[in-house]
Amino acid sequence: MHRTLLCAMAFAVAWGTPLAARAQDPELSKLREEVRQLRQAYESRIQALEARLKETEAKAGKAEPSAAQAETAAAGTGTRPAGENAFNPAVSLILQGTLAGNSRDPGTYRISGFVPSGGEVAPPKRGFSLAESELNVSASVDPYFRGQLSAAFTPDNRVEVEEAYFQTLALGRGFTLKGGRFLSGIGYQNEIHQHAWDFQDASLVYKAFLGGRLNDDGLQLKWVAPTDLFVELGAELGRGRQFPGAEGNRNSVANAGSLFGHTGGDIGASMAWRAGLSYLRASPQDRGYGDLDSTGTGVNNTFSGKTRLWAVDGIFKWAPNGNSTQTNLKLQGEYFQRSEDGSLTYDTQAASLGTQSGSYSSRQSGWYLQGVYQFVPQWRVGYRYDRLGAGTTSIGQVSSGALSAADFPILGGYNAKRNTLMVDWSAGEFSRLRLQLARDYSRIGEPDNQILLQYIMSLGQHGAHRF
Numbered sequence: 001m002h003r004t005l006l007c008a009m010a011f012a013v014a015w016g017t018p019l020a021a022r023a024q025d026p027e028l029s030k031l032r033e034e035v036r037q038l039r040q041a042y043e044s045r046i047q048a049l050e051a052r053l054k055e056t057e058a059k060a061g062k063a064e065p066s067a068a069q070a071e072t073a074a075a076g077t078g079t080r081p082a083g084e085n086a087f088n089p090a091v092s093l094i095l096q097g098t099l100a101g102n103s104r105d106p107g108t109y110r111i112s113g114f115v116p117s118g119g120e121v122a123p124p125k126r127g128f129s130l131a132e133s134e135l136n137v138s139a140s141v142d143p144y145f146r147g148q149l150s151a152a153f154t155p156d157n158r159v160e161v162e163e164a165y166f167q168t169l170a171l172g173r174g175f176t177l178k179g180g181r182f183l184s185g186i187g188y189q190n191e192i193h194q195h196a197w198d199f200q201d202a203s204l205v206y207k208a209f210l211g212g213r214l215n216d217d218g219l220q221l222k223w224v225a226p227t228d229l230f231v232e233l234g235a236e237l238g239r240g241r242q243f244p245g246a247e248g249n250r251n252s253v254a255n256a257g258s259l260f261g262h263t264g265g266d267i268g269a270s271m272a273w274r275a276g277l278s279y280l281r282a283s284p285q286d287r288g289y290g291d292l293d294s295t296g297t298g299v300n301n302t303f304s305g306k307t308r309l310w311a312v313d314g315i316f317k318w319a320p321n322g323n324s325t326q327t328n329l330k331l332q333g334e335y336f337q338r339s340e341d342g343s344l345t346y347d348t349q350a351a352s353l354g355t356q357s358g359s360y361s362s363r364q365s366g367w368y369l370q371g372v373y374q375f376v377p378q379w380r381v382g383y384r385y386d387r388l389g390a391g392t393t394s395i396g397q398v399s400s401g402a403l404s405a406a407d408f409p410i411l412g413g414y415n416a417k418r419n420t421l422m423v424d425w426s427a428g429e430f431s432r433l434r435l436q437l438a439r440d441y442s443r444i445g446e447p448d449n450q451i452l453l454q455y456i457m458s459l460g461q462h463g464a465h466r467f
Contacts, residue, residue, distance in 0.1 A: 089139035092460035096131035113390030113414035119211025186278035188313035205366035246287035294406035305342010358396025
């Protein structure tokens with residue numbers, strides 16, 4: 001700016017002088033010399049200031065992030081979001097509510113063919129209801145750490161801690177360490193908060209295999225490669241307190257662990273993609289669920305053993321010349337495959353035919369594919385297809401003849417599916433209204449026809465959502 005100003009001054013002085021004066025070579029030479037000296041003085045001062053700035057940044061460890069690091073920050077993988085500081089935390093509140101109608105009772109919702117996950121997987125209650133609202137508080141602690149709390153206010157007046165973790169800022173070399181309670185990095189949608197989903201509820205694979213979404217208490221180490229192609233690798237160790245694990249009281253460093261890797265990049269100026277592979281293992285002990293046996297009696301069964309889950313995810317985005325404000329398209333899909341081996345105990349409270357234990361193993365899978373198209377600013381339309389495969393299940397008590405398959409009706413072979421259509425309108429960046437229609441075949445028998453109206457309102461400062 002200084003250089004431009006000096007040049008403009010020199011131009012004005014030189015050409016604003018009368019022609020007779022300009023003809024005097026000594027005077028003109030003197031003016032040129034003065035301009036040259038001024039320019040040299042300002043250039044020296046600018047260079048000195050730049051050197052001091054670099055030195056200060058190096059000492060404080062606050063050098064400006066590269067473009068790759070900026071993308072990582074937007075994805076929530078390490079660097080501090082803009083606006084956060086230790087004395088003025090970023091605070092946001094997400095308000096949600098629904099008006100729902102269902103042809104089948106949401107209170108009896110089960111996914112046939114799969115062990116109940118115990119998560120919040122049922123459709124919203126009929127009529128008006130307050131959906132999960134969320135309070136987020138985040139700030140940098142010092143140049144080395146930041147912290148975040150996400151507390152969920154449930155429709156039944158409970159407060160649940162969804163996330164409460166610290167995260168490093170200065171490990172360097174692309175590494176980030178996170179500790180506390182956090183959403184796992186496996187898959188694609190698991191790390192995305194519910195209010196940022198493209199549909200009101202989770203896909204069937206997340207409901208059946210992760211209880212809606214997986215968050216655990218533990219540690220996560222993540223590395224982002226310093227390359228033009230986005231490459232992210234991560235590992236997690238956790239307590240295994242949530243499905244497919246189970247809350248226990250064992251002295252163990254980790255009852256659950258996961259590995260994940262993601263890669264992605266741009267295709268020209270209008271397209272971008274990301275793909276990933278994840279692995280989760282857990283060791284549940286006495287993971288319980290309720291069922292009705294062949295006599296119609298409610299019984300409690302438990303599973304102890306090993307569970308292993310593989311997940312493949314992919315997402316593709318298109319926006320003309322990278323400008324998503326006018327129109328854009330997003331395609332997203334994930335495939336899960338799970339195996340479980342261990343022992344299954346029937347009727348632990350001896351309420352029906354007596355407590356019996358035997359071997360248990362299963363191989364099950366599921367997937368979903370969805371697309372969302374913003375055809376004009378503020379308006380989007382989307383479609384999602386879900387499919388689950390009950391696979392093969394082996395129950396020791398049934399194989400031995402001690403019990404029958406009718407004593408384990410929830411584990412009967414059934415392949416659930418669902419079709420979901422939605423259209424939403426966003427008045428601005430902080431509000432959204434959505435209409436969602438679904439035909440759900442999760443339960444044996446007649447399908448559940450679901451209609452839902454949803455509002456999402458965001459108050460306060462909120463960090464960028466993931467890619």
